[in-house]
Amino acid sequence: MSTVTVSHLGGSTIGYSFAQPYDPALPTLVLVNSFTTSAELYRPQFADQALTSTANLLAIELYGHGRTRSTYSHFTYWDSAIANLQVLEQLGIREAFVLGTSQGGWVAVRMALLAPDVVRGIVPLGTSMDYESARSRDLGCWDGIAFCTPSVDGLAESVGDDWVVPDEFVDGVLEAGLGPDVSAEERDFWIAEYRRNYTGDDGRHRLRVSTVNLRDRDGLHGRLDEVRCPVLWMHGTADAVYSVPNAEEEIRMFVRSRDARLQVVDGGQHFLSASDAPAVNAATAEFVERWA
Template sequence: MPFARAIDAEIHYEDSGGEGPVLLLGHEFLMDRTMFASQQAALTPEFRLVTWDARGHGDTRDEGLPFTYWTCARDALSVLDQLGVERAVLGGISQGGFIALRTALLAPERVSALVLVSAEAHEPTATELDNARRFLDKWQDDASRPALADHLAHSLIGEDKWYRSVWVRHWLDRDPHGTEIAAGALLSRDSVLDRLAEITCPTLVIHPTRSGVPRSHARTLADRIPTARYLELDGGHRTVNMTHPAAVNSAIQDFLRDHITPRPLSSPRVRTGEVPIPRKTPH
C-alpha cells in the first residue's frame, strides 16, 4: 500500500494514475477513501483521482495523538509531495472539505481549484458541541454503540440501507478511543470565515439540503470566496457523493472541464442514472 510520510504519521492514499489533472479528495469524518468509489469510476481516466485517509481513519498510520485540520492540511500536501505533484484540485466531503479549505489557505500556490461538498467555514455551534459530547459519552458504552451507529448512518447517508449497513459494521469495529481522538479535530475546528476572501482559485460549493450543514453557512462559504460556484442538491444527505453519484459526478466534471481542462468533444456528460454505484466495502 502506498504511504506519504508526514512528521509523525504515514498517510495512506490511492492513486488512479493517468495523465489528467490531479483531483485529491478527502473523506467525511469516520469514513475513509473508499467512499469515493463512484467518483473513481466516473471521473477517471479523464482526471487523475487521488483519495487519502486522514489521521484516525482508514489505513493511515499515526500515533493516536490529538490533531487539528491544519495538521491534516499539511498531510494533504505530503501526499502531493510524495506524488511529485506541484498543483492539484483539492476537494472533499464535510471533514474533507474542512481540510481542503485549510490547505488552500496554507499553500494557495499548490491548489488550482476547490470542490467542497457538505462543507462550511464556521466553527462548531454550541448545539453541535453539546450534542457531540453526549454522543461521544454514549459511544463509550458497548451496549449503546450499535443504536448510535445506526442513528449516525441514517443522518450521514439517509435511506440507502446497503451503505448504512456497511458503514455501521465498520464503525462498530473501530476502537472507541480512536473515534474520540478523531472527533477532537472536528469539534475543535476554528472558523476560517474571515480568511475566505484570500481564496482566489475556482471553487465549487455543493450543498445537499439534508446534510446537516445550515444553508446559510453553505451560502456564506460560497459568497465569501470570490470565484465560487454554488449548487444545491435537494434531498441529499451529507454523503451525497455515494447516494446520488451521478448528480455529484456531473457537477464536478463540468466544473473541472470549465476551469481546469477544455471539455473533450468526444466525451459525453455524465447524466443522472448513467453511472452505477460501485459497492466498495470500506477499510
C-alpha cells in the same frame, strides 16, 4: 488501498487510494472523506468512467480515519491538510484539485490556504466554514455540540483489545449523512468498515479525537478572503447537518476567489458525494476541465 510515509506529526503513515493507475497527463483530484468514514466513501466516484477519464482520483484518509496513523496521538484538521499536501509531494504530484465531503470541505479550504500554488480549485460538499456556532444553528444547521459530546464523554476511558465501535455510533453517522432510509446493504458495508477501522484502545482514542475535532474545531471565516482558487460548493436541500442558507451566506465570503459559486442539489443529503453521485461527478468533471 496503499500507504505512504510523511514527516508530519512525528512521522505518519497515510492511507490513500487511486481509482486507477496514475496518469501524469491528467489533472489530479484529491478526495477527502467525511467524519469517521474512509476512502470507501468515494466508491461512486471511482466507478464513474467519465470522472476517472477526466482526472486521477486520489482519496486520502485523514488523521483518525481509515489506515492513517501518526506517531503523535493528537491531531487537528490543519494537521490533515498538511499531511495531504505532503502525500502529494511524496507521490510527485505538483498540482491538484481537492474535493471534500463535510469535514473534507474545510480540509480542502485549509489545503488551499496553506499551499495556493498547489491547489488549483476546491469542491466542498455539504459543509460549513464556521465553527459549531450559535450563528450556524440560527441558520438551520445542526447542534454539533449536542451530537458529539455524548461520544466524547463515552469514549474517554481506556478499553480492551476486543473493543469495537458500537453499531449505534455508526447508525448515528449514517442517518446524519445519508438520511433515515439507508439501505440494509449500505449499513452492513459501513458497519464492517467501521469495525475494521476502530478497534481496541487505539481505535477508541482515534475515534474520540476525531469527534473532539468535529465539535471543537476553529472556524475559517477570517481566512476565506485569502482563498484565490476557484470554488464550487455543492449542497443538498435535504442536508440534515448544514443548511443551504448557511452555504449561501458563506460562499459570498470567498471574495478573492477567481470564481466562487454555489450549486444546490434538490433532495441531496449531507454526504452528497454518496447520496447524489451523478450530480456531483458531472459537476466536478466540468469544474476540473474548466480550470485545469
